[in-house]
Amino acid sequence: MRKIQLLALVFTLAISGFSQQNTKGFTLVIHGGAGTILKKNMTPEREKAYMAALDSALLTGYKILEAGGSALDAVQATVMVMENSPLFNAGKGAVFTNEGKNELDAAIMDGFTLKAGSVAGITTIKNPITAARAVMDKSEHVMMSGKGADLFAAQQGCEVVDPSYFYTEDRFRGLQRAKERDANKVDSSNAGLRNPLHRDEKYGTVGAVAVDKQGRLAAATSTGGMTNKKWGRIGDAPIIGSGTYANQQVAISCTGWGEYFIRLVMAKSIADRMEFGKQSLKDAAHQLVMVDLPKLGGDGGLVAVDKNGNISMPFCTEGMYRGFIRSNGQKEILIYK
């Protein structure tokens, strides 16, 4: 075993040296959820608030990357800004479960080491992405769930809040509307979710991906899951390979109808098309999000960045809150198609 560890060390140093020789600019890409986001349904004030929140998230990550910080630290801090905003379905703005609770999922992955951490169904940690990071850094595990995950994160010093912290009137009304719709369903099938406008109220995610000055990649995703969720449903966000994935080529964070992202193992499929199919990030992401996903019956989008700073932000919905910033200061924030 010691020989393997030594070999791993030599291997790590070799790669580390390689990366440092190739020091380049950095790039950060974020999303705040995809769905039927139409200009006609948006007030100027609300649009302004979203733009400001996305801008604040980008600048937070930018400062870390500019100072030579890691992609891993940058995506975590960036996601925390969006978790702290009531505008997005993550952290403070999380949607409600059928029981009127907020159960939060998050995942983070370091592409450089392939280390990952993930939590599902936590209820008392202010920033779920910090819980995912604690699982990655301070445990022998990759994924924890429920009360146990809350307890572990609290023990590791993550900020604990009363579950009432996650209450927002807007999301609570969303739960009431979802329950009314479900009560009016004529059958027990998936009909409610087949209406994209209803589905948008149910889903939502925030995420960030980055490549830092040393060429290291990382991805982070956080969500409140779906409105009115029951049965301890787990979506794609905390599933490594589906909603969140990073390796030494690419980092990806997804948002959308989670079940379809899991069935496609969305993020890993894109990474593998690039690695083994020699496809560009753009082509691989387009195939999965614009072809395979709707063909299966799902929808949503994702943000991705590769080691060369190439960006992809495809979505097959009406809109996706998204943006990017580069080391040269180039910045863009978008909502609609």
Place this chain on the structure above:
Amino acid sequence: MRKIQLLALVFTLAISGFSQQNTKGFTLVIHGGAGTILKKNMTPEREKAYMAALDSALLTGYKILEAGGSALDAVQATVMVMENSPLFNAGKGAVFTNEGKNELDAAIMDGFTLKAGSVAGITTIKNPITAARAVMDKSEHVMMSGKGADLFAAQQGCEVVDPSYFYTEDRFRGLQRAKERDANKVDSSNAGLRNPLHRDEKYGTVGAVAVDKQGRLAAATSTGGMTNKKWGRIGDAPIIGSGTYANQQVAISCTGWGEYFIRLVMAKSIADRMEFGKQSLKDAAHQLVMVDLPKLGGDGGLVAVDKNGNISMPFCTEGMYRGFIRSNGQKEILIYK
């Protein structure tokens, strides 16, 4: 949306027709866990019991496939036989959590439709693989967890048992030994798990993969997780793409140190090397299990079958309970290297 559904239907019928034209023999492959299984530590009686249990599992699936049943039904029934045996860490033989409970994980995937179902941390369903199947067939979700998953499975008619059903003296003693070892740990690191003999007592899984007469593939995996697990830990077995995956090319079920299988997105990596890298099942599985997995520091094995009936059963441990049966009656059951 209707146009897409119609296209999907035409597509499905086209593929279905293709598969039927190519009717061939069928193949079923199973595992009952990988680890430091040494002949010198095994009594003849115990070895005989394992061989008989594996044989019974294989014959159960064989009958279904021989009668023209689906790969999906075959892998489920095969896994149920192993879940009902106290010899394997799944169902009746599940290991204990730190709190002295049995929390069970399982997943099933239909490669033909890419439908999947998964449960994590259930405690009252006799056969967790039936709960995973219920999630797949009877819900809009892919993954459910905890009490909610138990409740859903019970509502769908899965057999409910008192949690005491899962008590076995052998596994309970295993928990005591694990606790003693953890109490004696000199640091808070992963040292205990670095000893493969200790790890073997902690991990274990059962799984089955099959290709049926119509060329359809399916995979199923079930486990009690790891002895003395805390914090709602979720391993790779219920993670679609990591411990369990099937598409129209290959079906894979894994067993081993779950955290490493998640970080490698093990099963999907193999499937994608085949699809996009044009590698054979044998080469792809060898690379992941014999090279990438130990390089990262993990161990374990898997069973896989492709659409042409090619089999792979690699493992980088001392042994793995495993076997296969083909439509021509060829059958093999193995334990050691």
